[in-house]
Amino acid sequence: xxxxxxxxxxxxxxxxxxxxxxxxxxxxxxxxxxxxxxxxxxxxxxxxxxxxxxxxxxxxxxxxxxxxxxxxxxxxxxxxxxxxxxxxxxxxxxxxxxxxxxxxxxxxxxxxxxxxxxxxxxxxxxxxxxxxxxxxxxxxxxxxxxxxxxxxxxxxxxxxxxxxxxxxxxxxxxxxxxxxxxxxxxxxxxxxxxxxxxxxxxxxxxxxxxxxxxxxxxxxxxxxxxxxxxxxxxxxxxxxxxxxxxxxxxxxxxxxxxxxxxxxxxxxxxxxxxxxxxxxxxxxxxxxxxxxxxxxxxxxxxxxxxxxxxxxxxxxxxxx
Amino acid sequence: xxxxxxxxxxxxxxxxxxxxxxxxxxxxxxxxxxxxxxxxxxxxxxxxxxxxxxxxxxxxxxxxxxxxxxxxxxxxxxxxxxxxxxxxxxxxxxxxxxxxxxxxxxxxxxxxxxxxxxxxxxxxxxxxxxxxxxxxxxxxxxxxxxxxxxxxxxxxxxxxxxxxxxxxxxxxxxxxxxxxxxxxxxxxxxxxxxxxxxxxxxxxxxxxxxxxxxxxxxxxxxxxxxxxxxxxxxxxxxxxxxxxxxxxxxxxxxxxxxxxxxxxxxxxxxxxxxxxxxxxxxxxxxxxxxxx
Numbered sequence: 001x002x003x004x005x006x007x008x009x010x011x012x013x014x015x016x017x018x019x020x021x022x023x024x025x026x027x028x029x030x031x032x033x034x035x036x037x038x039x040x041x042x043x044x045x046x047x048x049x050x051x052x053x054x055x056x057x058x059x060x061x062x063x064x065x066x067x068x069x070x071x072x073x074x075x076x077x078x079x080x081x082x083x084x085x086x087x088x089x090x091x092x093x094x095x096x097x098x099x100x101x102x103x104x105x106x107x108x109x110x111x112x113x114x115x116x117x118x119x120x121x122x123x124x125x126x127x128x129x130x131x132x133x134x135x136x137x138x139x140x141x142x143x144x145x146x147x148x149x150x151x152x153x154x155x156x157x158x159x160x161x162x163x164x165x166x167x168x169x170x171x172x173x174x175x176x177x178x179x180x181x182x183x184x185x186x187x188x189x190x191x192x193x194x195x196x197x198x199x200x201x202x203x204x205x206x207x208x209x210x211x212x213x214x215x216x217x218x219x220x221x222x223x224x225x226x227x228x229x230x231x232x233x234x235x236x237x238x239x240x241x242x243x244x245x246x247x248x249x250x251x252x253x254x255x256x257x258x259x260x261x262x263x264x265x266x267x268x269x270x271x272x273x274x275x276x277x278x279x280x281x282x283x284x285x286x287x288x289x290x291x292x293x294x295x296x297x298x299x300x301x302x303x304x305x306x307x308x309x310x311x312x313x314x315x316x317x318x319x320x
Numbered sequence: 321x322x323x324x325x326x327x328x329x330x331x332x333x334x335x336x337x338x339x340x341x342x343x344x345x346x347x348x349x350x351x352x353x354x355x356x357x358x359x360x361x362x363x364x365x366x367x368x369x370x371x372x373x374x375x376x377x378x379x380x381x382x383x384x385x386x387x388x389x390x391x392x393x394x395x396x397x398x399x400x401x402x403x404x405x406x407x408x409x410x411x412x413x414x415x416x417x418x419x420x421x422x423x424x425x426x427x428x429x430x431x432x433x434x435x436x437x438x439x440x441x442x443x444x445x446x447x448x449x450x451x452x453x454x455x456x457x458x459x460x461x462x463x464x465x466x467x468x469x470x471x472x473x474x475x476x477x478x479x480x481x482x483x484x485x486x487x488x489x490x491x492x493x494x495x496x497x498x499x500x501x502x503x504x505x506x507x508x509x510x511x512x513x514x515x516x517x518x519x520x521x522x523x524x525x526x527x528x529x530x531x532x533x534x535x536x537x538x539x540x541x542x543x544x545x546x547x548x549x550x551x552x553x554x555x556x557x558x559x560x561x562x563x564x565x566x567x568x569x570x571x572x573x574x575x576x577x578x579x580x581x582x583x584x585x586x587x588x589x590x591x592x593x594x595x596x597x598x599x600x601x602x603x604x605x606x607x608x609x610x611x612x
Contacts, residue, residue, distance in 0.1 A: 062413055111597050117412055118355045122547060123596050126589030129544075133586035235540065239420060246417055275436075278428035285421030290406050293414040 019160050026156055034268075036156070040224050042264040043159040044217045047166045049244040049256040051213035054170050056242070057250035057299075058179070059206040060186030061113060062121040066214050066241045068128030071233035072104055073097035073215025074222035075141055078150045081223060090153035094162075094219040101215025102208045104131075109207035113200060116189075128238060135230040146229030147222075154224035162220060166213050171253055173209065182206045186251070243285055248295055255297030322454035327577040328570060333461040333530070335569020336468035340523040341546035342553070342561040343475060344516030350492040350556035351512045353412065357419040358399055360543015361426035362517045366392045366524025367441075367534045368434065374442050381444040381463070385525045389518040396517025397510050405506070423539075431536040438535045441528040464526045471519060472562055478515065479558060488512055492556065541585065545572070548592040554605025563603060 022039065025031045031039070052066045077093035084092065112123040135141045173179045181202045184192040193199050222228045244263055248255030263281075270277040288295060341363055348356045366388045373384040403422045407415045445459045479485035487508045490498040499505045527542070528534050549568040553560025568588060575587040595602065 062416065112593065115596055115600060118416060119551075119596055119600060121416060122355065122544075122551070123593050125544070126548075126592050129589050130586045133583060137580070137582050239424065242417070242420070250413075275428055275432045278424060279432060282421050282424035282428060286403055286418050286425060289410075289414050289418040289421065290403070293407070293410050 015160075015164055019157070022160075023156060038264055038268050039156065040154065040159055040220075041267075042261055043163045044221050044224075045241070045244055045260040045264060046163050046257050047213055047217035047220070048241045049248065049260050050167055050170050050253060051210040051217070052241050053245045053248070053250065053253065053256045054174070054182075054213075055206050055210040057245055057252065057256075058174060058186060059182040059203060060189075061203055061207065062117060063124040063207070063210070064121045064235070064238050064242065065108075065124035065126075065128030065131075066210070067233040067235070067237035068124075068131040069101040069105060069211040069214035070218035070221070070237070071131060071135060071228075071230065072101040072211075073218030074228045074233070075135060075147070075218075076100045076215070077219030078147045078222040078228055079140060081151055081153070082147070082149070085151045087153055090151075090223060093223070094216060097219035098212045098215040101218070102212035105208040105211025106204060109204040109211075110200075113203040113207060125235065125238070128233075129235065132230045132233055135233075141230070144230065146227060146231075148227045150222055150226050150228070152223060152226060154220045159220060159224075162216060166216065167253065167257070170209070170213065174253075178202055178205060240281075243281055246285065246295055247288060249297035249299060250295060251299035252295065252297035252301055254302035255295055255300075258302075259296065323577070325453075325455045327573050329455060329457055329461065330577075331570035331573035332566060333464045333569070334573060335549075335566035336465050337523045337526055337530070337565075338542065338546045338549045338569050339562045339565025340468055340471060340519045340526070341542060342549040342565045343472070343558060344520045345547050345550040346553070346555055346558060346561040347488075347512050347516045349550065351488060351509055352404070352408075354404065354415050354419060355547065356516075357416070357543070358403075358422040358426055359516065359520055360539035360541075360546070361423050361430075362392050362395055362399075362539075363520035363524045363527075363543065364534070364536060364539030365395060365426060365430065366517075366521030367528045367538065368430065368524075369521065370525035370528050371439060371441060371534060374444060381525075381529070384444070385467070385522055388521040388525045390521075392521030392524070393514035393518040396513040396520075399517075400510055400513040423543075427536055427539070434536060436536060438533045441532045441534060443532075444529050460530050464530060467522060467526060471522060475515070475519070475558065484508070484511055545585075545588050548588055551592060551602055552595050554602030557602070557604040560602055560604035 022031070026036065048066060048070060052063065055061050055063050055066075073094075074097065076097035077090075080093035080096055081089050083089070108124070108127050112120060112127065115123055136144055141147065174183070181192070181197045182205070184195070184197060185199050185202060189199055218233075244259045245256055247263065248257070248259030266280070267277060270280065341359065344359050344362070345356060348354055348359070369388040369391045370384045373379045373387045374381075379387070399422055403418050404415060407418055445463055447459065449456050449458045450462075477485075479488060487498070487503045488511070490501065490503055491505055491508045495505050498508075523542075524534075527538075545568055546565065549564035550561050551564070552567060553562070553564030568591075571591060572584050572588060575581070576584050579587075
């Protein structure tokens, strides 16, 4: 298959165009700081949601600890970046943060991924809490006050680059042989195992990749918002990410992207009423689960909607 | 040694509260295989109902606790009917996400109405302290332990000696077969939620008088720890929840007493992960094999 098909060129073109438009708006000063923050939140949330979707939506392993991996990336990047205040330091920080999160993902994944469903959810939640408590007590992370004065290198071009890279890499992974193995685990773990798939290996692989990109998102976050505190990466942050994935549809990349944008816009509108925002979020979660448990997009992607293949003809795909 | 005994006393009183909350988790899990994340928030609402009853209606300890238990039981039934019943046939992940949603909804609706600030509980019990050698036991601790023991005895009686209890056990073993035997499954599930939530309500009032402060997010941590307790004891097992609750309470006070209180929560979760890896069914849980 050629890499430069018409479709890929079209996607590349539209990404470049949207990048150029936003960059133009920023350069022309038409986009004020408030909208820039929203934009950064959207990009970071897309990375987080797509990576969590890989674990929960595609591999079917319910994780409630994504914020823990994000915090590892954030702290590692911040510490390196504060020592080396340069773009190379920033890139090194992101890389180191992502690698660190990925390694912790492997370490956590190997014992916990033997668990299923609810137990896995609670074990990952526990892991994220332990990571948070460690950051709260360590010298180098400055305890509850957190790190401040992190140099800001994250800007729109970097955000765009990393977001696109994450989406493309995870998408390619899902269309590779290991990716299909992951999806088969979601469909039926016992059947997958009897077909000769080493389920533990692929579960840990998906988990580590998810953690890696969560670390990247955390690194970008720390470099954009100057300050990081352990309290920002608590249980509720993991839930925030989960809401995006569930709203978009467990097992839909484009769904996650749309949901991240939609929720960021919603958050912007509800900025002045924080309490109401959380009520809306919570109600949304319950209502979606009752009336549309597959999320907005289910397991379909946006291009399925335009292809001749009838997307609604797909068999009922469920996770358990 | 004295310090150790003192820590044990503190641990057991804290553990009794966890045990009361853990019972709700374990009963609900036993009957519909759901981790009811909203359970910790039912406990928070119980604490607020108790607060309202004592502060605005000037009621005493027992009246406040009964009111709190009744309101929590109703809340539990309403939550089950509205949020979980439509999902009876859905995947477990969908129900789990719903439970998280209900939990957040209760927290933030409560925060919207009562504000995020900490409220201080009125002094309901005397401040009398009993000394046994060097070990001190205060009145609150006696009330907590006594209430917890009384409620657990009551629960054992309901589950093992009444018709309702028999129905609950039958539904937890096999809902379909139970229905065929003429047991009203939906009604039994509602009763289970009611009893579990009432216990959470009682725990809420007890925590209010023990720590003197309540806030809308107070349910998250004790809720999670009580869940850990339920898993440790073997989820679905009622005696397991009691043992688990007491163990977690003691573990937590020992870690704060001898180690660093900052690591208290981490210790509980580390403990959970170790149990899940070594003995996923908990102390008294039954081992089930997955069939195709």
